[in-house]
Amino acid sequence: MITRVILVGVEGAYNLGVVARTCVNFGVEELYLVNPKADLNEALNYSAKAREYLSRAVVVGDLKSALEGVDLSVSTSDEGFSRGDVLRQAITLERLPELVKSRRVNRLGIVFGRESSGLTREEIAQTDLLVTIPANPEYPALNLAQAVAVVLWEVWKMKGVAPTNVPPLAPRERLDKIVSVLSELTDLAVTPEDKRRRIKTVLRRVVYRSGMSELEARIVLYMLMRLKRRVWR
Amino acid sequence: MITRVILVGVEGAYNLGVVARTCVNFGVEELYLVNPKADLNEALNYSAKAREYLSRAVVVGDLKSALEGVDLSVSTSDEGFSRGDVLRQAITLERLPELVKSRRVNRLGIVFGRESSGLTREEIAQTDLLVTIPANPEYPALNLAQAVAVVLWEVWKMKGVAPTNVPPLAPRERLDKIVSVLSELTDLAVTPEDKRRRIKTVLRRVVYRSGMSELEARIVLYMLMRLKRRVWR
Numbered sequence: 350m351i352t353r354v355i356l357v358g359v360e361g362a363y364n365l366g367v368v369a370r371t372c373v374n375f376g377v378e379e380l381y382l383v384n385p386k387a388d389l390n391e392a393l394n395y396s397a398k399a400r401e402y403l404s405r406a407v408v409v410g411d412l413k414s415a416l417e418g419v420d421l422s423v424s425t426s427d428e429g430f431s432r433g434d435v436l437r438q439a440i441t442l443e444r445l446p447e448l449v450k451s452r453r454v455n456r457l458g459i460v461f462g463r464e465s466s467g468l469t470r471e472e473i474a475q476t477d478l479l480v481t482i483p484a485n486p487e488y489p490a491l492n493l494a495q496a497v498a499v500v501l502w503e504v505w506k507m508k509g510v511a512p513t514n515v516p517p518l519a520p521r522e523r524l525d526k527i528v529s530v531l532s533e534l535t536d537l538a539v540t541p542e543d544k545r546r547r548i549k550t551v552l553r554r555v556v557y558r559s560g561m562s563e564l565e566a567r568i569v570l571y572m573l574m575r576l577k578r579r580v581w582r
Numbered sequence: 583m584i585t586r587v588i589l590v591g592v593e594g595a596y597n598l599g600v601v602a603r604t605c606v607n608f609g610v611e612e613l614y615l616v617n618p619k620a621d622l623n624e625a626l627n628y629s630a631k632a633r634e635y636l637s638r639a640v641v642v643g644d645l646k647s648a649l650e651g652v653d654l655s656v657s658t659s660d661e662g663f664s665r666g667d668v669l670r671q672a673i674t675l676e677r678l679p680e681l682v683k684s685r686r687v688n689r690l691g692i693v694f695g696r697e698s699s700g701l702t703r704e705e706i707a708q709t710d711l712l713v714t715i716p717a718n719p720e721y722p723a724l725n726l727a728q729a730v731a732v733v734l735w736e737v738w739k740m741k742g743v744a745p746t747n748v749p750p751l752a753p754r755e756r757l758d759k760i761v762s763v764l765s766e767l768t769d770l771a772v773t774p775e776d777k778r779r780r781i782k783t784v785l786r787r788v789v790y791r792s793g794m795s796e797l798e799a800r801i802v803l804y805m806l807m808r809l810k811r812r813v814w815r
Binding site for chain 1: 663666671714718719722724725727798
């Protein structure tokens with residue numbers, strides 16, 4: 350799925366720069382700007398490693414052009430509900446991923462409004478859905494670039510890209526080995542057979558539930574082996 | 583549960599202001615600043631309606647003081663994994679809510695580092711867990727205030743606070759009424775009994791799956807009633 354972020358009338362250069370960076374952070378393929386008020390050259394300075402990405406953003410004159418080729422269009426607002434107003438009948442952000450997934454959307458367009466005044470009624474009416482972040486009822490209005498981050502995170506999670514900045518988990522065999530050494534240590538430390546069994550059950554569960562990384566498991570095993578040698582001496 | 587956000591050595595006044603706003607957006611009770619480099623007075627200008635909240639932030643001299651009273655401490659980094667480094671063995675953000683929930687944490691402390699250089703090794707070592715946002719492998723480093731927004735959103739969702747900016751869903755009776763009118767219309771439009779049954783099954787499912795709000799259901803029902811009258815005329 351291709352994701353297209355569409356900023357309508359973005360006003361702040363800092364926000365624009367940070368939004369571009371956030372788009373790269375969450376693998377957004379396309380960035381469209383409808384009548385940006387912000388200075389694009391200034392925004393480049395705030396986009397960090399997304400500088401080149403931002404310079405390739407597509408600038409258009411109206412929302413209709415920005416929505417071309419999109420097969421599900423979503424507008425965003427913190428005012429997701431207003432009694433009697435058919436335009437302000439939003440779904441919460443949590444429901445978006447499932448909806449996008451089940452519809453097998455090819456190109457998702459997500460529209461964000463102006464920092465000062467959001468999207469106009471005409472703009473919201475041009476999209477298929479209105480989505481809101483169900484934040485603190487006392488102050489639900491997020492800053493633009495924060496709202497973009499939260500929405501894109503939900504869409505990114507849906508894609509299920511394998512992360513490279515988390516460690517690989519320990520292989521089954523390493524955990525088995527840890528359980529086995531813990532079992533030997535239990536036999537050394539405790540005599541009654543029923544107590545041993547109980548303890549072994551607990552240790553085994555703790556080990557398999559721990560989510561140890563490869564490195565962590567190796568180090569735990571090292572410590573246990575040293576301990577074993579020490580006890581047997 | 584109380585959430586405490588701890589910013590260590592925050593450098594940018596804009597980031598600090600926006601983080602404070604984001605904290606209010608996601609119901610964060612406590613904001614601690616460890617040796618902030620940013621100008622606090624300048625930051626107030628960027629905090630929107632979180633101005634008073636930011637002015638009550640607790641400024642301390644070291645991370646240890648900021649972690650007092652916290653019963654689960656989490657540090658954050660985009661470098662969640664480094665081969666052979668016991669400090670860089672992070673869990674992904676998705677796993678945090680379940681962990682916090684199942685431990686029945688009273689006060690969760692979430693530590694964010696400097697924009698330029700993140701947290702030091704000593705700082706990470708002072709916390710119970712390292713958490714990372716599994717973003718685009720090609721560029722996983724989010725801007726500080728963006729990372730705060732994404733992490734706080736996940737914690738906020740866990741709290742399950744009922745949103746006020748989404749519409750109330752249609753009551754069961756209204757949907758029943760819609761299904762019933764659709765059924766009458768089907769009887770009017772289609773003759774063979776087996777076809778009628780198939781159509782009614784489909785319409786019923788579509789209605790109950792639609793997630794119509796109170797207002798939307800009322801308007802749909804209105805349209806159907808008008809249609810019915812028109813057909814019978």
